[in-house]
Amino acid sequence: MRLRVITLLSVLFFLLLLQPVGAHADSTAPSPSPSAEPSPSAPLERPDGPYITVRLVDAAVDEPVVGVTLSVTAEDGTEVGSAETDAEGRIIVPIPALGSYTVALDEATLPEGIELNTNAEIVITARLNGANGGLFPIGVQEVVSVPFSDRLVTSLLSGIKFGLLVALAALGLSLIFGTTGLTNFAHGELITFGALATYVANRGLGLPVVLAGLLAVVVSAAFGWAQDRGLWRPLRRRGTGLIAMMIVSIGLSLLLRNLYQYTIGSSRKSLSQYVSQARNDYGFIKLADKEIAIMLVALVAIIVVCVVLMKTRLGKSMRAVSDNPALSASSGMQVDRVISSVWILGTALTGLSGVLLAVNSQINFLMGFKLLLLVFAGVTLGGLGTIWGALFGSMVIGIMVEVGPLFGVPSSIKEVGALVVLIIVLLVRPQGILGRRERVG
Amino acid sequence: MDAEREDTTTAGTAGTGTPSAFAARPDLSGVPAEPGVAKPDAIIVGDSITRQFGGLKAVDVDHIEIQRGVITALIGPNGAGKTTLFNLLTGFDVPATGAWSFNGSSLARVAPYKVARLGMVRTFQLTKVLAKLTVIENMRLGATGQRGEKFWLAAFPFLWRQQEHENTERADDLLTRFKLDEKREDFAGSLSGGQRKLLEMARALMVDPELIMLDEPMAGVNPALKQSLLGHVKSLRDEGRTVLFVEHDMDMVRDISDWVIVMAQGKIVAEGTPEAVMTNPAVIDAYLGAHHDTDLTEIDEKEIEAEAMAEIQSEIESDQKDHR
């Protein structure tokens, strides 16, 4: 079959096969690219105004550490810039005004075999109108060789944490998919919404992070309810098909994502509290307090939702509606109300996942969209529409992403491992791990 | 039990069917009426076919044979596993265990499209018309061995136009037979439920199958048309085709079938000529009910209605409570 296609194309494309005659210089004319990812970079020549400079030194051998990404964040949480350390282990980031800035080190970019022995973040107060900071050694220590088991435990832990965050969002997606059949491509934007709402409540209204997070979950739920009322329910009434609705959600995703960027810009922001926390050593494992809190909150939320779904009437009617909406309606159930509750619950969970992500790291208009594929992968891996499948699949995905680099997945693209697993699983079990085959005829 | 069965068999052989059909009918009178009995000239032979859904054994057939050149009816209560058996036989579903053959060649793990090409075509209980194609295009799709369906020939109409023309003629004949000729240029999606059943049957005939398997072909078809359809089904047999159909309408079963297989809870519980089966106490218990000749009494209806109403009411109430 392949060969034949080629023959066709060689007929089609004789035009492109014009003989090459030498080469000449090309002037590149980049097209307006629709993807608007931020690409933070900073020049290494010293700027005129105030700037922050940091030098990263390996304390053990007193040598600079090269190629590590550091980012500088202002007091209000806006990212001022970030840069990779040069051959001297130095970065220079210009700052808009004097004041106090946080410099954060991206631990993932540290070279092999080197581990941070202090905090990943330091605070620098800029007083001079020129260089601020000077030689500032963030303590870096060469680790002779971390035993594989230790690295595995560390990766497993961050995998579990990540998996739980994905699971929250996946649960939301799965609930909505299960009851309405909607494959929601705007789901990632619901995650971002939770994080953004936290940021606004925290930085804008000045609430403490915990309260801001709670408020964000409530606002997310309201957003979900409003979305269902204002958009999806009318569409269901009109009898819009599932694929059409899926495409509507793609439009919504594009709309929301660009609206987010419109309002907050493309830089990364951080919350006012819990930004930098040192990891406590619990003997076998090392965890920061906020990491423990994040995992606990996620776990409790998941358990509560599962209990609600298994035990209460609401859960039962949700499952009934997802099985057969027409039948549920004709047996007197208020399908629209059930679906409304599902949207509220689903978006609250998804929002919570955004809140926890914001606490865990930083806030950016793309964060949800970047996570979306992994959420989808988790849900699909378990089998579309099954709650347990979504949980299970998300944990697998989370752990795969974090543990993969230990087994040879390049760490700069560690998501690839999880996605490859997804495709392999679908090859073996097309209905997902816990899914059921559909009835024919 | 044995004596009874023999009784009914002998009673059943006398005076069934129309005379014309009778003439073409191969003789099944000698075949004993017991589940899984061997037929003189079987087109399908299946052994220990099972299919489970979770804990439910939807199909659990020890032995089944379908006689060539006759009309066999497959009956049984809802959820007996008839559709599932259809799916298994035609390759749309894969059984847990079992072997079966069509015309002597094994069909285990053979893809559905290959099964159809071998001459065994089925229709679906929930009709599957191609909504955004016109009726005539639905029909044309059914024809087999089309040259124009090959990728490399498709772009050159002169290679397939003649064949397409012949197929269209055949399709028009069938459409007239099934009273769909007026709908020829309409989208199939605009047809009514009954018309869809007709279209699906006609389309299956375009494949020119040796064995045609109809899953509830008459559900939703009006009585007058039903009569003429019965005639068509019989004429299929007279053309030498084998028909296997699922039906809940006992009059129809009695009228046209030469042989009846009864399923309940996945198993074949009885077989025989229509008369034999309908007087079989096991069948009456499992499927037909004691009053299968009479209408349901008024009282029954009211009782059922009242029960249903009460149930709905309680659902609504508790549902409202939930949301307060």
Next chain:
Amino acid sequence: MNATQTPVAATAPVTAKKTSRHATTSIVLGVLGLTLTVGITSPFAFLQANKALAEIDAAPGHYEGRMLAQVGRVLGVVGTVYLVVWLVLGFTVGIGGVDMVEVFRTALNQAFGPNAIVYALAAIGLNIHFGYTGLLNFGQAGFMAVGAYGLAVSVVTWGLPFWLGVVVALLAPVLLAILLGLPTLRLRADYLAIATIATAEILRLVFGAVETKDVFGGSNGLNGYVGPFQDANIFRAWDVFTTGALAFEEVDLGIVSFSKRDLWSMLVGWIVVALACLVVWALMRSPWGRVLRSIREDEEAVRSLGKNVFAYKMQSLILGGIFGGMAGLFLALKQASVVPSDYSTNMTFLAFTALLIGGAARVAGPVIGAMILWFLISGLGSFFGQATSGADPLLPSWVMDNTQASLVRFIITGLGLMLLMIFRPQGIFGDRREIAIDGR
């Protein structure tokens, strides 16, 4: 208590009285005229509304939707006035520093320029997948990426001759289609969507990874392979022939102007697009195309009639994938560089938008859709860009600054895609007869 209305119940198409299609169309065009298309669709809304009213009055028992039609007519009139005012003001004095001629020029330029060709080709591929076969391929960017990288890697990294690079670029999508199709074509539509989107992302990540920098050039991508393509530039050759020197000045064609480099890309590109349309047209009117369309409707039914559905889906995936690969190849040629971030999921979604604007399952749909998409995107971009720049911008900077202005077009694209899918899922040029049975 209308809560008991089910989503399923709404699909029954045949009712005694139906809403006049012209009425619906007019209201959609009217709304679009006042929002997205800055009045361009409004005159048509007016015409459609008049048709609807005539139709309804002719057979009052048959149709409803008088109200709709009347609203559509009013919207149409308002929009038309708005359009006229816009145009007159815009072309004569400009509006608050916005040069409308410039906006129109930019829009037209892009509607016929190389970008529209890239999206037209990608959308033609998607049309074969989604429009005709019903395959939800959300990984078209992946096909484009292997096409583009096929050329760049063979020429730059492996040092193969240019023509061999083109061959590789056309083979790579075939290979990808087979690899992708084997596991996923048996899956349900929504699984397929996720598997394809995942594959495209994997490809993009791998192409841009630090670890594969030696082959794919990392996040900066590859360039320096396009020489032979521009050497064959007939406009340039003409230049050399007549004046004896190379000149890369703009060629002015009245309102629009293109560089000679772009003109050459466009000449080749539009010929390829035309040929692609011809192929699609020839294939889709054949019995082969009928099988594809049947698979879109119900693949089990097709299976039950003895067709090897898997093989047809694979053929469709390969054919559409090749067009996707051509889109990538063309992008690589016209842009003279291959950058991984170009091949993001966003690109697939925009190609889908182009397809849906023009109408799926129409031969010319994707082409017209791509042109309209680029007309709107660049027109809006130019308008808001001008409106937010200069000493005294039309829009004060607290409303919108220049960076934000570049986002407005995507916000509007998202909104437009939603409205399109809701009110006119068959696209602007879709078949009216099919709406009635659009149960999906």
